[in-house]
Amino acid sequence: MLNFSLSDEQTALRDMVRKFVQQEIIPNAAKYDETGEFPREIINKAWEAGLMNINIPEKFGGMGLGVLSDVIINEEMGAGCLGITTSIAVNTLGLYPIILGGTDAQIEEFAVPFLSSPKLCSFCLTEPGAGSDAGSLSTMATEEGDHFILNGSKMWITNAGHADLLTVFCTTNKELKTKGIICLAVPANLPGISFGKHENKLGQRCSDTRAMNFDNVKVPKKNLIGKIGEGFKIAMRTLDRTRTPIAAGAVGAARAAMTYSKNYAKERKQFGQPIANFQAIQFMLADMAVKIESARLLCYNSGWLIDNGQIEQGGYFSALAKRHAADMAMEVATDAVQIYGGYGYTKEYPVEKIMRDVKLVQIYEGTSQIQRIVIARHLLKD
C-alpha cells in the first residue's frame, strides 16, 4: 500500500551525493559565494559521478531516470550550496524540452553529446519584458528558407556564459500569443549571439546568470523542437518536471540551516545555559522540522506521481511542492539566522548565505505567486 522508503539504489544514490557534497561542495561553498567564480571544477566532478543529464533516456545511452532521482540529488546538493546546485541542475531544465518534444534524431544530435563530455545547456524562456507572463515573450523567429532568423533578448539565463547549447523559446507570430511560440535547439556559438555580464546577485552568487541577445541568428529549421505553436506547451511540461527538484534543493538548504542552528543552540550559552534549553529556541527548531519534513513529502509525492505517469496532475503537485518548499526554506533560514543572533548575520557562519540563497527559490522557475496561481487554477477548473 503506502510505502515511503527509498529503494536500495535510491539510498545508495543519496549516500553517494551526500559524500560528494561533504567532500567537494561544503568546503568550497563560502569561497564561491564570496568570489562569484563559476564552479566549473565541481560541475565537471558532478558530471564524472554521473549526477548530470540523468533524464536522457536509456535507449540513447543515458540513465533514463525521472524526477524522484533528481529530487534526491538536489536535496543533498542543496544542503551544500544552492548556487552550485543551480549550476549543476540547470542542464536537466535545458535538456527536457529536447527529450520531451524532440525526435529521436534531435535527441541524438543535441542531447546525447552531453553524455560524453561535461557540456552545459541553458533554458532560455524569460525576457526583460516577459517574466511571470512568459507567454508574452517577443523574441522573434522569422522563417527564411531552411532557417529561422532569431532576433530579441533573454534575461536571467542560468549558465548562459558557459553554455554549449541553448533551448530558446521564441515566437513566429506574437499575435498568436502562446500558440505562436516555438522551441529551438540553438548551439551557443552561432554568429549573432551575445551575452551580458555575469549578474552580481544577492545569493546563489556563483551561478552564472546573464542577459542574452540574438541579432539575426540563423538557426536551421531542423533545430525546431516539436511543431510551430507547441513551444509553450513544451516549456510548461518541462517546468512541471523541474520545479519539484528545484523545491527539493530548497528542502536541502533548509535542512542544512536547521542542522547548523540546532548545533549552535546546543553550544551557545546565555543566562548560564545552552540556548537550546529555552522554549523560544525549541519552538523555532520544532517548526523548522515540521516545515522541512512536510516539504520533502510534497517533493517525493510529486516526483513519484510524475515518474509514474500521472502527468496531468504533475503541474499541480510540483506547484504545491515548490510553493511550500521555497517559502518554508526562506522562513527556516531566517529563523536560523535569528538563533545565531549577531553571529548569524556575519559571513563567519554559514546561515546568512543560506538565507540569501533560498530567496531566489521563491523567484526562479515560477515565483511563489505563480505557483499559487497554478494551484488555484487546478482547484477551480471545474
Added chain:
Amino acid sequence: MTIIVLIKQVPDTETKVRITADKKGIETNDIKWVINPYDEFAIEEGLKTKERLKEGTVTVVTVGPARTVEALRTAVAMGADNAIHVKEEGTLDTYLVSKALAEVCKKENGQIIFTGKQAIDDDQAATFAYVAELLDYPSATVIVKCDISADKTKATLEQEADSGAKNIIETSLPAVIGVNKGINTPRYASLPGIMKAKKKEIKTYTLNDLGLGAETARAIDSDYQLPPERAAGKKLSGDIPTQVKELVRLLREEAKVI
C-alpha cells in the same frame, strides 16, 4: 590479471560509539556502515592498476554478515568487476576472516591483492599480514605508490617510513599490499555504477563452502570500555606572577611534564 581487493565494512567515522550492556561489543542499531576508508584507497588502486595495465579484472571480497553486501555493491558502483561475499553472521576475528579471505584469493587465483593498511574500527592493521602468511605470499604495507612491471611479474612499491623518508620495495607477484592514504584519490560511486551494481550478481560463500566449517574465532572480545572522559580545562586566576607560579606547580606536580 586478476586483481583482488579485500575490504571491510566499518561504522562511519562520525558514529557515536555506545557499548552494549554485556560489554562484549558496541551497539550497532543506529550505525551507518561504510567501507573502511583505507580499503577505499585499495579499491581505487585496484581500478587504477587495471586501467594502467589496460587489462584484467577487479574482484572485491569481504567477510561478514548480510549487511556487508552493501559495501560490495558500493565497490561495484565505483567500478569493480566482481564481488564475493563470505557470509558469516557469527563471531569473527582477524584469524578467521584472513583464513576465509586467503581461501577466496586462492580460488580466484589473485595475482595482486590490495587491502587497506588497517581498518578504522579496531585498528589492528593485521589482515594484510595474516592473509600473506596464509598464502605464503610476500607482503608490504603503508604503501603510497605501486607500479606493476610490464611483464606483470613484479611490483615496485613506495613505503612510507619515519620522518618523511620512503622505502622503495621491489616484490615478486603475487603479493599482498596494504595501502595508505595518499596513494590516490578514490573516485565516487557513479550514478550509472549504482544502477549497474543493483543488477550485479554477488557470489556468496559460507565458511563451510571454503572448507573452514570447523574453524572458529580464536580471539574473543570480552570487555569493551570507553576511554575516560576528558576532564574540563583549568582556568588560572590572580595576577600574572601568581598565575605563573601556579602554572609551573601544576606542570610539575599534576601534568609531570617539567
